[in-house]
Amino acid sequence: MAPKSDSVEGIVLNFVNEQNRPLNSQNAADALQKFNLKKTAVQKALDSLCDSGQISFKEYGKQKIYLARQDQFNIPTSEELDQMKKQNSELQEELEAQKKVVVEVEAEVRALQSNLTLEQIRSKEAKLRAEVTVMEEKLSKLRAGTTLVKPEERKTVEEKYSQMISEWRKRKRIFRDLWDSLTENNPKDPKEFKEELGLEYDEDVGVNFQHFCELVCCGNKRKRN
Numbered sequence: 001m002a003p004k005s006d007s008v009e010g011i012v013l014n015f016v017n018e019q020n021r022p023l024n025s026q027n028a029a030d031a032l033q034k035f036n037l038k039k040t041a042v043q044k045a046l047d048s049l050c051d052s053g054q055i056s057f058k059e060y061g062k063q064k065i066y067l068a069r070q071d072q073f074n075i076p077t078s079e080e081l082d083q084m085k086k087q088n089s090e091l092q093e094e095l096e097a098q099k100k101v102v103v104e105v106e107a108e109v110r111a112l113q114s115n116l117t118l119e120q121i122r123s124k125e126a127k128l129r130a131e132v133t134v135m136e137e138k139l140s141k142l143r144a145g146t147t148l149v150k151p152e153e154r155k156t157v158e159e160k161y162s163q164m165i166s167e168w169r170k171r172k173r174i175f176r177d178l179w180d181s182l183t184e185n186n187p188k189d190p191k192e193f194k195e196e197l198g199l200e201y202d203e204d205v206g207v208n209f210q211h212f213c214e215l216v217c218c219g220n221k222r223k224r225n
Contacts, residue, residue, distance in 0.1 A: 003049075003054075008037060008041050008042075008044075008045045009045045009048055009049060011032060011035055011037065011045075012028060012032065012037075012042055012045040012046060012049065013045075013049055013054055013055065015028060015031060015032060016028070016046075016049070016055050016066060016067075016068050017068045017072070019068070020068045020073070021067075022065045022066070022067055023065070023066050023067075024063060024064065024065055024066070025039065025042060025043045025046055025064070025066075026039070028042050028046065028066070029042040029043075046064075046066050050066070053069075054069065055067065055068055055069060056068075056069055158216075161215070161216065162216050165212060165213060165216055168209065168212075169209075169213075172202075172209065
């Protein structure tokens with residue numbers, strides 16, 4: 001007589017039949033912890049099921065391996081196996097086709113998500129139109145000969161710029177004098193010594209001091225004109 005499905009033996013029997021593979025008591029106990037079954041209860045149920053002939057077992061030394069009874073399963077014929085293999089192959093092809101469709105749909109969704117909404121487009125258009133209006137107003141003033149920077153403001157900026165260039169030149173000279181003093185009697189190669197100290201010239205970072213000096217000269221020429 002088959003045990004009730006909700007009894008310990010019923011739960012263990014259903015598990016063994018569902019797995020349909022060699023199991024020891026530890027395998028079964030680990031898997032059936034979700035039913036709050038202890039290993040001793042699982043072991044007792046396995047032995048009881050063996051005694052009643054509902055499952056079979058084989059002994060390997062001191063360990064028992066439990067198996068579902070194979071006579072309860074419908075074993076397919078070779079023709080049925082061939083048909084199952086064919087169906088499996090067809091299902092695999094269908095699965096691959098569905099996977100490709102999913103990939104295409106996901107790509108389309110990502111593309112749509114990256115596009116701006118109508119509200120965002122209108123907001124951006126309004127912002128760009130405002131920027132264009134401001135730029136057109138400035139351009140109109142320039143074409144009309146309107147002075148956008150007052151002479152006194154220009155003078156203040158140019159004087160400050162000239163002051164900064166003079167300070168820059170002064171500091172370059174001070175550094176050059178100090179550097180010459182340090183490297184004059186130093187046996188190390190100046191280039192290697194500079195790298196060792198982590199020093200960088202203006203040219204090392206793409207700065208052309210002469211170019212900034214020429215801007216001052218251009219400003220002076222403009223004043224004379």
